[in-house]
Amino acid sequence: MAKASTQKVEHPCQHCGKEIPNWRSNKKFCDEVCKFKFYNKKNRVVLDEDMKHIHGLLADNYEILKSLIGEERTVDVSYRALEEMKFDFQFVTQVIGSYHNIYTLSWLKLDNGLYRISRVPRKTYRGGYTIK
Ligand SMILES: [Zn+2]
Structure with a gap:
């Protein structure tokens, strides 16, 4: 918690x-x-060990997609490329149709067997998107 200056604080913000x-007597915050x-802060979920483990798997997957997409908008990669990086297809944060999102990146299996990695539009994870 941030401390106020040397000035005396009579009614501190919680x-x-x-x-x-x-x-005023009913005010508790600035x-x-x-x-x-x-x-x-008070209601924040405390992650238990299993949750941390799952989060780690998602973070690994996310880092793999991030390294593959680089600065591109989309990139197509082989199954082998993902497998070699130990990508775990089971762990995603959202599934919309054939798109498998991992936070802000997604993978989609194409008809030619390649996997398309793309950026998830912001509206799909920040509201404004409805699943039909
Ligand atoms: Zn305050």
């Missing part, structure tokens, strides 16, 4: 510890941002 501007951060 999140940042600074004096609450325009304090503003909505501090309030949000405080409750967000």
Whole structure:
């Protein structure tokens, strides 16, 4: 928690510890941002060992796709290329039709047997997308 300066704090914010501007007896935070951060922190899920393991697998998969796509918008790679990098096809964060997303990247099996790696449009993971 951030500490306020040497100035005496009479009514500290529960999140940042600074004096609450325009304090009233029912105010516990500086503003909505501090309030949000405080409750967000309080309700944050603590990852257990299995969750950490799964997260690690997803992160590995994501790093593999990231290294293959580089700066491109899409790239087609062979099954072998993914297999050699120990890509684990079972771990994805979202499946939309034939697209298998891993966070912000996705893979799609093409008819020619290659795998197309592409960037997931932001709207598919930040709302605004409805699965039909
Ligand atoms: Zn605050």
